[in-house]
Every structure is written in structure tokens, then in C-alpha cells.
Amino acid sequence: xxxxxxxxxxxxxxxxxxxxxxxxxxxxxxxxxxxxxxxxxxxxxxxxxxxxxxxxxxxxxxxxxxxxxxxxxxxxxxxxxxxxxxxxxxxxxxxxxxxxxxxxxxxxxxx
Amino acid sequence: xxxxxxxxxxxxxxxxxxxxxxxxxxxxxxxxxxxxxxxxxxxxxxxxxxxxxxxxxxxxxxxxxxxxxxxxxxxxxxxxxxxxxxxxxxxxxxxxxxxxxxxxxxxxxxxxxxxxxxxxxxxxxxxxxx
Numbered sequence: 199x200x201x202x203x204x205x206x207x208x209x210x211x212x213x214x215x216x217x218x219x220x221x222x223x224x225x226x227x228x229x230x231x232x233x234x235x236x237x238x239x240x241x242x243x244x245x246x247x248x249x250x251x252x253x254x255x256x257x258x259x260x261x262x263x264x265x266x267x268x269x270x271x272x273x274x275x276x277x278x279x280x281x282x283x284x285x286x287x288x289x290x291x292x293x294x295x296x297x298x299x300x301x302x303x304x305x306x307x308x309x
Numbered sequence: 310x311x312x313x314x315x316x317x318x319x320x321x322x323x324x325x326x327x328x329x330x331x332x333x334x335x336x337x338x339x340x341x342x343x344x345x346x347x348x349x350x351x352x353x354x355x356x357x358x359x360x361x362x363x364x365x366x367x368x369x370x371x372x373x374x375x376x377x378x379x380x381x382x383x384x385x386x387x388x389x390x391x392x393x394x395x396x397x398x399x400x401x402x403x404x405x406x407x408x409x410x411x412x413x414x415x416x417x418x419x420x421x422x423x424x425x426x427x428x429x430x431x432x433x434x435x436x437x438x439x
Contacts, residue, residue: 227335228342246343247366250336251374258378260313266331269338271345276335 204243212244212252214295217280217288220262224279226269227253253278261287314380321379332375340365 207215219225219233230253231244256262261284269275280288321328340361347357362368376382398405 226338228339245366246339246364247368247371248374250332250339250371251378254375254378258311258314258317258380260311273338273341274334275338276331 205241207242207244211295212248213256214288214291215242215244216249216252216256216278217261217284217291220278220280220284221288224265224267224277226267226275226277228275230278256284259287260284318379318381321381322384325385328379332372336365336368336371340368 215234216230219230225233227249231246231249234242234244253262253264257264257278261281262278263281264276264278266274267277340358343361343364344357347360348354352360365371376385
């Protein structure tokens with residue numbers, strides 16, 4: 199497979215991706231960053247240094263909740279879970295993203 | 310402000326040490342997992358650990374940003390300043406005593422003088438037709 203360069207995440211999209219990743223269940227920080235990288239087929243590189251501040255911010259917003267659990271390898275880890283209001287926020291942000299992407303797409307085609 | 314946010318802020322204030330400790334644990338866990346992944350990719354132990362730290366970026370900076378997310382940064386800074394000042398006082402007790410005595414004397418003198426001034430000048434004399 200041809201190696202294309204990795205893209206930095208756009209400002210504000212990390213929150214959306216975190217929320218979406220947690221939709222299927224609770225994950226710890228490392229798993230979130232791995233999941234995003236894997237699913238985007240290594241195109242999106244999560245800046246690990248900004249992942250945790252984002253997680254803590256989202257928790258303060260009440261969109262995710264953290265609890266300590268035991269990881270796959272039997273180590274203590276902090277897992278994050280989507281809350282009800284987080285689900286709503288995810289819907290909203292997904293919709294906004296789709297509108298933004300569609301609008302930019304239209305301009306690129308027609309302008 | 311959401312109550313969840315308030316709750317987390319309170320927690321960060323009351324069990325400050327524990328919250329810090331949890332942050333350490335959380336980031337250490339991340340770097341350990343990354344190290345493990347690097348080892349699985351064929352690096353030797355030292356290189357794997359080094360690369361994991363590089364991949365993470367500035368750990369201290371990340372911690373600082375997490376603290377900012379807690380929203381009690383200014384209180385933590387204030388407490389740090391107070392602790393720093395108290396340490397300074399302990400190192401130079403003579404200076405601390407002088408400062409306390411000066412402020413006490415200043416306050417006392419001010420209060421006394423105002424009381425006298427108030428009694429003789431500001432209050433109207435308590436007769437109907439002075």
C-alpha cells in the first residue's frame with residue numbers, strides 16, 4: 199500500500215472522534231487513540247499529548263464519564279464511557295460535521 | 310455551569326493529591342501500552358520505551374493542560390503562592406515578625422484615631438439645639 203502522509207486533526211474534530219469512538223463501549227485513552235488510527239487506516243494521527251486534556255475537558259462537559267477498571271492485560275486503567283448527554287452531543291456534532299463537509303465540497307466543485 | 314463540572318472541580322480541590330496521582334497513573338499506563346506495542350513491532354526494550362515517550366510528546370505539558378481542563382488552575386496557583394510565602398516567612402522569622410507588627414500597629418492606630426475622630430467630629434452633638 200502506498201504510504202500517504204498522515205494528516206493532523208483539524209481543530210475541534212478530536213472531540214467528535216473521541217465521542218464517536220466511545221459509542222460502541224467504554225475504552226481507555228490508549229485504546230481510543232489506537233482505534234482512531236486504525237479505523238482511519240493510519241491517515242489520522244491523534245496527538246497523544248492533546249488526547250488526555252480533551253478527555254478531561256469532555257468529562258467536565260458531562261459528555262463522557264470515567265471510571266477505573268482493569269485493562270485487557272490486567273492492569274489498572276481509566277476507562278471512558280459516553281453519557282446520555284454525550285450521545286446527544288455526538289449526534290449534533292456529527293450533523294454539523296456533515297453540513298460543513300458538504301458545504302466545503304460544494305464550494306470546491308462549483309466555485 | 311453544569312453540576313457534573315462543579316462536582317469534578319470540587320473533587321480536584323478536595324482530593325488534589327489523589328487527582329494528580331490518577332493523572333500520573335493514567336499517562337503512565339498510556340506510555341506503557343505504547344512501549345508494549347513498540348516492542349511487539351520488534352524494538353528492543355530501551356528503544357521501545359524511548360520511542361513511546363517521543364510519540365507521546367511532552368508529558369508535563371499534557372499534564373498542565375489536563376490541570377487547566379479541571380478549571381481550578383488559579384486556585385492551585387494561589388495555594389502554591391501561599392505555600393511559597395509561608396516557607397519564606399519560616400526562613401526569615403525576624404522579617405515576618407516585623408511585617409506582622411507593622412500591619413498590626415498600622416491597623417490599630419488607624420482604628421483608634423478614627424474612633425476618636427468619629428466621636429468628636431463626625432457625630433453630631435446629642436442635643437436638640439447646639
